[in-house]
Amino acid sequence: MSLTIYNTLHRKKEIFEPIKPPHVGMYVCGPTVYGDAHLGHARPAITFDIVFRYLMHLGYKVRYVRNITDVGHLVNDADAGEDKIGKKARLEELEPMEVVKYYTDRYHKNMDQLNILHPSIEPTASGHMIEQIEMVRKIIENGFAYEAKGSIYFDVEKYNKDHNYGKLSGRKIEELRENTRELAGQEEKKNSFDFALWKKADPTHLMHWPSPWSEGFPGWHMECSAMGAKYLGETFDIHGGGMDLLFPHHESEIAQANAANGHDAVKYWMHNNMITVEGQKMGKSLNNFITLDEFFSGNQEKLTRAYSPMTIRFFILQAHYRSTVDFSNEALQAAEKGMKKLFETVKLINNLQVSKTSSVEVQPFEALCVKAMDDDFNTPIVLAHLFDLSRIINQVNDGSATLTAKDIEFVKSLYNTWLIGLLGLHDEKGEDDSQLVEYLMGTILELRASAKVNKDYATADKIRDELAKLNIQIKDTKDGAKWGFK
RNA sequence: GGUACCGUGGCCGAGUGGCUAGGCGGUGGUCUGCAAAACCAUUCACGGCGGUUCGAAUCCGUUCGGUACCUCCA
Missing domain, CATH: 1.20.120.640 (Anticodon-binding domain of a subclass of class I aminoacyl-tRNA synthetases)
Incomplete structure (x- = not known):
């Protein structure tokens, strides 16, 4: 009997064979820290916590990388071009990194409450600008990206000539073409399904970094590709995340890895299902x-x-x-x-x-x-x-x-x-022991008080003596009995 | 509309061709001063239609229903 894992890439269960046993590299998409963690965060965290624990139980030396996304995502189409974290920051008049710190801490607290083991490495997107820019550069060099007004886009059509864009999600580029929607900023792209590798920041954008192409921020698929490669190597064993990330996020990660390094990065793709x-x-x-x-x-x-x-x-x-x-x-x-x-x-x-x-x-x-x-x-x-x-x-x-x-x-x-x-x-019962003890002692002291009222001093003394054995001292005061540890 | 996944008993939720899933709830019993817990027994099932097969919840087709994604949204 050996471990089998359902590999989303092939839509079937496969026997798990690490690339370089006894080491196992696992990358899981972490949270965007712009709000409190909800069930949608708990599910993947718990799912891959189990994977992490079981792999270690089997004797593997696991490096588990789970990122913190702290840059460059949009709120929604109404706020097109605006940074998710930047937006929240302006609303609350906080520094972006202050928001990041606040929600990161809260996320960690929740994860601890759920008894989720800490990942081996928890890299932030903002801390890996150089790696991301470097990877974008490689993709441009290899001819799979183009520049438009300071932004860099991935050329999906060109990539798809020699590769299969859609092999993870089952999508076809022809079908994607038909499903085009009119969106602001689309005119910069050759095709609607092209995605940003680097985005030039507009003047209202709070979070931006210098790059060879413009003052801006990385595309949202870039951080996982860059940080996965940095900490787990150009190929590693497991990449996990929610099913909602299958397309376009993970599909694009595959494309980026191939465009930059000429081969897939991930052996087993795992996706947890959603919550209703x-x-x-x-x-x-x-x-x-x-x-x-x-x-x-x-x-x-x-x-x-x-x-x-x-x-x-x-x-x-x-x-x-x-x-x-x-x-x-x-x-x-x-x-x-x-x-x-x-x-x-x-x-x-x-x-x-x-x-x-x-x-x-x-x-x-x-x-x-x-x-x-x-x-x-x-x-x-x-x-x-x-x-x-x-x-x-x-x-x-x-x-x-x-x-x-x-x-x-x-x-x-x-x-x-x-x-x-x-x-x-x-x-969890033991966790509110002190409250429980307070309650129990209250009950016991009431019993003793009623025994004393009934002049049943034998019982009252027995209660006092038995408690004394447990290092609990009863003090009869004018306001009734008090208790404490000796 | 496209892509993917799913439709199991009152509720949640496993199960991929024949053999009890499990939990919660319900019912009857044992135990008990009463209650609770526990134990024993029991109830309720595989969306519809068609096909393959000796045999299907499990495979195939079809239909209906649900969910997610299809946007620079984890």
């Missing part, structure tokens, strides 16, 4: 655009209550990454219950009755989990196996099944490896 909210696309205009912070706080009108980061993570893992996943309060609450149940049984493992023999076989579960994961990271199946195993634990706890000490130890390590290590889930 109550069956609808998530969009600001639809009022179902929910940020991660809003999920965690429950402070959004679509949400009936808050959902913890682990609930979100669990819910996403309960669907395969190539399926769409639909968010609703009902579905989230079901996921939350299931996850809690799973962690309840995990806690039972330490207190199970040890038997001389096992009435059920637990050893096969390891292979089952491996099989599921090897099959294109099928996390829902892994979870299903863990649920099956949890029933066995409950049965042992109930006395209707038995396990040897060795098997109990095995089960424990299985959960540690799979549930906690590879799926990256953990029990």
Whole structure:
């Protein structure tokens, strides 16, 4: 059995064979830091976190690069020619890099909450201008780009003579030609489907850099090509991102790599599917655009209550990454219950009755989990196996099944490896312990107070003595009992 | 309109030719001072039509429906 990955390039599952084992290079398109992270950011982050964890588990030395896009993207057609981050900056009268820092920090906080491992390298587009300009230069040199009024465009038609522009997305250049829309700035291009490698900045543009062609900014496909090549080499193993990036972003990356270096950069293209909210696309205009912070706080009108980061993570893992996943309060609450149940049984493992023999076989579960994961990271199946195993634990706890000490130890390590290590889930209950302790002590002190009122001093003293053993001291004051740690 | 993906039980969601997915919910039971949890049993399925096959949720055709992309939007 070996790991298979669905390669979008060939529309089928392929056995994973690294280019230079034991090393694996993986590049994933990261966020544009101009707003708070939402579910659309959580999905790829979690998907490729699982890939990252599993590859390391298999013993590979993985370099995982996930970029931060901090330059040069547009708000929408109404704001054509305006930098996405620049626009936000002017609205709020902030320096662009101040906006970048603010949202980058918030993104990192959300990712930590979701228990997503940090990538090995997290390069920024603004920090790699030289590399991007250099790559544009190479593409021009090789004859696949042209200049128009200080901007550089990729000549798709010319490229397509010897290469296949559309091999990833299944598009044909003839069809693209028919689907032309009238857009500002189009007249600079030879063909509507040509894309910018370098764009001259207009005077209102806040973020711009010098280049051989103009004061401007790089085209939006450039950073991934340039930074992927810089940190992972001209060819590397995995490139990931959302399905929405398939065209034109990743298609254009392929074209750029071939135009610059004469060959593909990526062996396996992986794409996670999209997220819907109550069956609808998530969009600001639809009022179902929910940020991660809003999920965690429950402070959004679509949400009936808050959902913890682990609930979100669990819910996403309960669907395969190539399926769409639909968010609703009902579905989230079901996921939350299931996850809690799973962690309840995990806690039972330490207190199970040890038997001389096992009435059920637990050893096969390891292979089952491996099989599921090897099959294109099928996390829902892994979870299903863990649920099956949890029933066995409950049965042992109930006395209707038995396990040897060795098997109990095995089960424990299985959960540690799979549930906690590879799926990256953990029990959140302990996290608000202090609040819980406050509450518990309140209840206990009330009981003791009513015992004292009933002159049941034996009970009152017993409570005080037992708590003392736990290093908790009770002080009877005029205003009632207080407590503290000794 | 083009390209790609998808349509599974009350809900979410696996499954690619024959063998129980799993979770949540529902129902009955065991346990229990009551409740909860747990355990046991059980309910509900593969959009429609046609085809291939001994046999299809799984393959093929067709139709209907959904989603995403088709813009210098991750």
